[in-house]
Amino acid sequence: MPCEHRFINDLNPNGQLKYLFVGTFNPSWNRPQNDNANWFYGRQYNDFWFIMPQVFGQQSLMGRNFRTNRQYLMNWCTQQNIGLTDLITNIQDADIHNQLHNDIILSVNDNAFDKFTQIIPTDIQSTINQNANSLCGVYLTRYEHTLLADGIISNLWTTVKDTCYNLNINCHDLVTPSRQFRTLTRIQKLDNWTNTIQICT
Template structure:
């Protein structure tokens, strides 16, 4: 059966946005190693909740309590007009017995091997928030995307729309701990890449 996004019901932020952070996909299928998220970027191997708040000169929200109960993360996003979403909503031609390893390894190039993918309507999210959006940010570097893959093609569509309606956009260094760079350095790079409209 298809593999839906783990937070499919939350892919379309309902509050007004100043900032939209865009990822790729978080599958609903559990990883046997237990490294599963309770909300966006919530895996223990991801430092988003350290880097993102600090990029806005706020304290880190990266702690074990929030990983178990992400309500403080959700409240932070609401209070600061921040939206989180991912490009893929559902992989329709995925089969858990056949494709589990391919999907839960979190390597995006593996996801691009599927043929029937339902994308999140990020274009509409941007249009609905065009009056208030200060910036749209991909949470990985653009040059790491497969030039002919769905993620790069989707990001180009997002960039083109942002250029048309005058919204800042940027590709940020990944918050994943798999990319070995000191957190402080990542925070500085995010600060340089984000159009802080406060």
């Protein structure tokens, strides 16, 4: 049984984008204790909605009434000309009855996706090309140096970077907002993002 993206219909954001944030994969398979996100980065152990809005001078949306409200977050992003997407749309050779596959897909180890051979990437290049005249920056929400060299995630991100380079669009990796990475506090991560993201003038 393939594992498609939990928000597969939202991977190609609409509207005129100024910023595009790129993650890796949010599986449709349910996590233990139903610890699933209602939308991108919506799990309680991810500080994306604390960090990202404040980079743009807005209030944190980390409160549960914001973070779990899919429609509110979608509308907020549209108003701010912000798009969210992930590198992977579907893992076709994933088997929900295979415990190893479950462990990989529900883990936070993106490098383990190389165990699969039938991965369908998201067409992020089309989104970038459609917004080439308005995009100020495209950002991967994890450090690039932590990716397996020549691995599936690294290669997909390289394709995105090359597209941005050819269009002269700023493109950079960011420290992950996940609390699994505890070396930096959420405030230090906010500083990192603020110093890295180029705000449109």
